[in-house]
Amino acid sequence: MEPGPPLEEMLAPLDPRVRSVLLSMYRGETQLGTDGERHVLEPDTRVSPYEGMWLYDLCLNVRPRTTIEIGMAYGYSTLYFLAALAKYGGGQHIAIHPCETSMWHGIGLAQVRAAFGGIPDTFTFIEDRS
Numbered sequence: 001m002e003p004g005p006p007l008e009e010m011l012a013p014l015d016p017r018v019r020s021v022l023l024s025m026y027r028g029e030t031q032l033g034t035d036g037e038r039h040v041l042e043p044d045t046r047v048s049p050y051e052g053m054w055l056y057d058l059c060l061n062v063r064p065r066t067t068i069e070i071g072m073a074y075g076y077s078t079l080y081f082l083a084a085l086a087k088y089g090g091g092q093h094i095a096i097h098p099c100e101t102s103m104w105h106g107i108g109l110a111q112v113r114a115a116f117g118g119i120p121d122t123f124t125f126i127e128d129r130s
Helices: 016-026 049-062 076-088 107-116
Strands: 066-070 092-096 123-126
Touching: 016 049, 016 076, 016 107, 049 076, 066 076, 076 092, 076 107, 107 123
Parallel strands: 066 092, 092 123
Antiparallel strands: none
16 A cells, blocks of 8 residues: 655645644654643544544535534544634534533634634534533
């Protein structure tokens, strides 16, 4: 099987801030959670760069008004969805995860803040533990 393109090349279409956050995650660097601590990411809990770029390209082509994901964990797919929404200038992404801060240390939320300079208006996060 032929190796794919380098990670940097594959993620080149993304906004540089989003690309930088994802590259750090894919390289296995420790990540800051909303708990203020740095954490090692479990390598099996993510979408691959191929899957992520597929989500990104799909959103750019379809231009959905709303996307939703159940489970956010480290925020890989969330970043791809939000990057596409920012690129085409519309839509809303909703992420639902009742254990984001307790089980995943809020890393996904911290990644969104890092990539977008805060929580974008196009993002709704739901962590209802009731």
